[in-house]
């Protein structure tokens with residue numbers, strides 16, 4: 008835009024006017040500042056002149072007083088008699104007596120004609136001090152004619168060591184001969200102090216200068232300036248200064264400076280100078296300049312503002328015209344640009360439409376493929392990661408089929424709809440973390456179908472990225488792995504869980520127990536292991552059936568679980584045996600409370616099907632680490648303690664103790680000896696006669712085994728037979744017994760009675776596993792040339808309780824070999840008459856417990872009679888055991904008992920002795 012010429016001229020004129028006003032103002036202010044500065048300097052100079060007069064008068068007055076005193080001394084010394092003029096004492100007396108003249112701020116001393124100190128008016132010892140080099144001494148000595156006072160140059164006092172200058176006078180005798188010098192050393196600091204107080208401004212300097220230029224006193228900086236040459240450097244010459252040169256040196260030094268004034272002290276070689284330094288004036292000058300500057304600024308501002316207002320009105324019109332022109336040009340440019348942008352955008356849009364079309368086609372293809380996949384596919388957005396997670400934007404057919412959700416059900420919702428109570432929260436949080444980091448991941452989870460049923464899913468989640476690498480979606484490919492999981496679960500359960508009770512089995516319990524022991528070893532603390540075995544559980548199976556037994560075991564497991572805390576552990580380790588692990592024990596009272604509670608809950612009736620069943624339990628308890636920290640040992644301990652509980656009458660708990668261990672060890676050693684006893688020939692069969700009560704003949708014998716231990720001597724069968732049964736040695740022992748008994752009966756049959764019979768006790772254990780070596784036994788009999796009926800096999804009711812097909816088969820085979828069967832301890836246990844018949848039992852043996860208390864019409868008598876009658880009815884013969892008296896024998900015979908056995912007839916005796924009995928044919932009837 009072009010600015011019109013008139014407008015430019017107008018503006019120029021306004022600028023010139025403005026500049027003129029500013030220039031005038033500047034000149035006026037400068038002139039004012041300069042004239043003020045000169046005025047202030049003149050005033051200061053005047054002030055210093057007046058002031059130097061006052062100071063000079065003051066110093067002069069002070070020195071005049073001292074000089075008066077010196078004059079007095081000088082006269083008095085001159086008038087002393089000649090003898091006293093050289094007497095130190097006389098002079099000392101004179102100086103100190105003249106107190107009226109002496110002032111406290113100075114003192115006087117007398118120096119003799121040789122320059123040696125004689126005496127002083129105060130206590131200073133000046134006598135003998137050499138003052139001959141002092142200027143005032145030399146002046147007075149040389150100028151004999153001049154009697155005027157002289158001021159010596161400033162220096163440090165010879166005796167006082169203070170900064171002093173000397174006012175002095177020549178002393179002459181009446182004849183005008185030089186006697187010496189009387190001098191007053193004046194402390195320059197006093198003069199300086201007076202100057203200091205007299206200064207009316209900080210920039211004022213006052214000095215007292217000696218005619219030789221040395222400074223005597225000054226304020227400020229007294230000590231630094233003392234004795235320094237006060238003259239200006241240009242006025243210091245080699246020639247001796249005179250009063251007039253020093254004066255001009257000082258004055259000219261001050262000349263040109265705004266405020267310096269000097270004045271000589273009348274009649275003395277001293278000058279007083281007062282200098283008023285220009286700093287104050289400079290300060291004022293600077294203040295004036297600042298104020299002037301401010302005024303100038305204000306003037307400039309006013310001028311500029313006025314100029315601005317003057318031209319803006321014209322300017323505004325011009326500008327708005329210019330702005331309109333500019334705006335027109337801008338619009339033109341923008342329209343051109345916008346058109347170009349629109350072209351670009353249009354082109355991009357077309358490209359995008361093409362791209363989208365291609366993408367849509369690709370997407371349709373992918374969707375078709377995804378729909379056909381058998382794996383579930385779910386695509387979600389990539390955000391948000393909070394509030395339930397990203398929304399689902401696609402699911403395939405497989406997803407709809409497997410989950411029961413239609414795509415309409417899930418689109419726009421989050422994958423959370425698939426989760427439920429058993430979905431692993433930790434796994435979910437791991438998935439969330441990976442997704443937040445846009446990482447691919449694999450996971451296994453429990454998901455829930457629309458109908459609420461759960462299924463295991465194996466999933467792989469992969470982030471989808473755009474061309475800039477930004478994550479835009481997640482694709483989740485999922486596969487139902489419920490079957491695989493179930494199979495694994497089943498395997499795990501089979502390996503670790505007891506299928507009947509759902510409790511941990513032996514394997515899992517042992518593993519857990521091992522961990523707990525380690526943890527106790529690390530962190531301290533105690534564990535209690537309980538071994539629980541149900542009492543006589545076998546009977547429940549036998550009486551109510553195996554199914555009921557199973558139910559009881561399940562219920563027992565539930566009751567045990569209810570007795571323990573969450574931190575404790577219960578397992579079923581087999582049959583009717585349970586283990587309980589108590590952790591976190593503070594004291595034994597906790598263990599006892601649990602043990603008592605278990606016994607109490609076990610003794611409560613079990614309602615199983617239609618039966619009400621009662622049972623009890625025996626518990627062995629061992630403590631870790633008190634008893635041991637070895638899992639195997641602890642199991643053994645608890646087992647031993649449990650057996651002790653059983654042996655003490657059941658339904659109780661027993662703590663393991665060391666004695667049990669020892670007993671167990673003894674048992675183990677005995678069991679070990681038992682294995683070799685047979686080969687070492689330590690067994691022997693004893694025979695106890697069985698007498699026909701009707702005729703008193705010894706027709707049978709019971710073979711009873713004895714073990715002669717090489718160290719321990721005779722060991723009772725009651726001790727070693729259970730051990731032999733436990734260890735299985737009973738099988739070979741039983742075999743040996745049969746062989747021995749067969750040989751004996753064969754011999755005795757041939758020698759004494761062809762119908763003689765020997766009974767052997769056969770343990771139920773011998774019927775287990777491979778069973779009785781039936782063929783071998785038959786072969787033995789054949790080899791001995793005897794028949795089977797010479798052997799009576801005594802079995803116990805225990806065997807009948809456990810009777811299985813195999814047992815029955817074996818018994819029948821023995822029978823077929825001609826052997827007879829006898830049922831031992833009849834009436835003491837669970838006797839089933841049907842078995843007596845089924846197994847073709849030949850004899851029953853009435854237990855000695857019935858015989859021992861036998862009396863006419865007693866209950867035992869009635870029982871024995873009933874048993875005998877019943878046996879006879881079944882075609883069985885009866886043997887009464889434990890007959891000790893003739894009365895018992897007689898009673899039994901009265902009620903028809905067939906045979907008798909007991910101490911009344913004979914103890915069990917060695918075969919040789921028994922043979923003697925047979926030989927004697929003696930009747931043993933009482």
Ligand SMILES: Nc1nc2c(ncn2[C@@H]2O[C@H](COP(=O)(O)OP(=O)(O)OP(=O)(O)O)[C@@H](O)[C@H]2O)c(=O)[nH]1
Pocket residue numbers: 507540541542543544545546548552553554555556557560581582583653
């Ligand atoms: N019903 C049932 N019985 C079982 C199961 N496992 C083992 N048994 C039986 O449980 C019984 C365990 O008997 P034991 O503990 O030896 O003897 P008990 O009769 O309990 O006698 P004591 O232990 O001496 O008091 C045996 O008869 C086994 O056959 C089972 O799973 N179910």
